[in-house]
Amino acid sequence: MRQNPARRTALLDGAIEVLAREGSRGLTLRAVDKEAGVPIGTASNYFAHRADMLAQVMQRILERLTPEEAELADTMAAKPSAELVRTLLQQLLERTRQERSSHLALLELRLEATRRPELNAELTRFFSAQLEANIDFHLGAGLPGDRTGVVLIYLAMLGLIVDDLTVPELLTPHRTDVLIDAMVTRLLRA
Incomplete structure (x- = not known):
């Protein structure tokens, strides 16, 4: 898994925006990559699977709301x-x-x-x-x-x-x- 914290944050923020706008069915790694403005395939380097991404999204939301x-x-x-x-x-x-x-x-x-x-x-x-x-x-x-x-x-x-x-x-x-x-x-x- 990649360790660039700024890129991970951008991906998580992108996932939050996709979830908010398109719902969970619209939340794909490709949609997250596009929202974060990174090359297609980047999110798959940061999240082992969808459940991993969702768990990290919850933590990122907590950071944003604190x-x-x-x-x-x-x-x-x-x-x-x-x-x-x-x-x-x-x-x-x-x-x-x-x-x-x-x-x-x-x-x-x-x-x-x-x-x-x-x-x-x-x-x-x-x-x-x-x-x-x-x-x-x-x-x-x-x-x-x-x-x-x-x-x-x-x-x-x-x-x-x-x-x-x-x-x-x-x-x-x-x-x-x-x-x-x-x-x-x-x-x-x-």
Whole structure:
């Protein structure tokens, strides 16, 4: 396997764009090569097989969606409170909008996982680890709420994000900041 990190990143970013635009059926090594602007056949030098590429795509999406350390540190300088949770959730929604392709690619992977047990297992491990990390972060930061409240926030935000990305007109009559405020107040009892 090739070891050029910049080219691997370009290929993974290309795979994310293909997944977001064309779905999992459009995700071929040739399509990834074309999207990444590399010679045809390059992706096959970087990924042993499709499952290997999808696992690496999930990790690349995580990198793209993780907030900048300095930005997160600035946000977390505030006193732990319901208002801080609201700010974090609003920032999450903004990152989602900026990284639209990453979230759409994850949605495509979720759908593909319903048909492929091996991908389902990998995706379950991936999302379980992310959910546990989010719960640990929330509770470790002394933010209001308990484990169940954090899981409920996760589920509510996932629904909001899916609608915001796929049918944003549905949310037009509702302000997302008001919805996020209600989530925090009701689900975290804050």
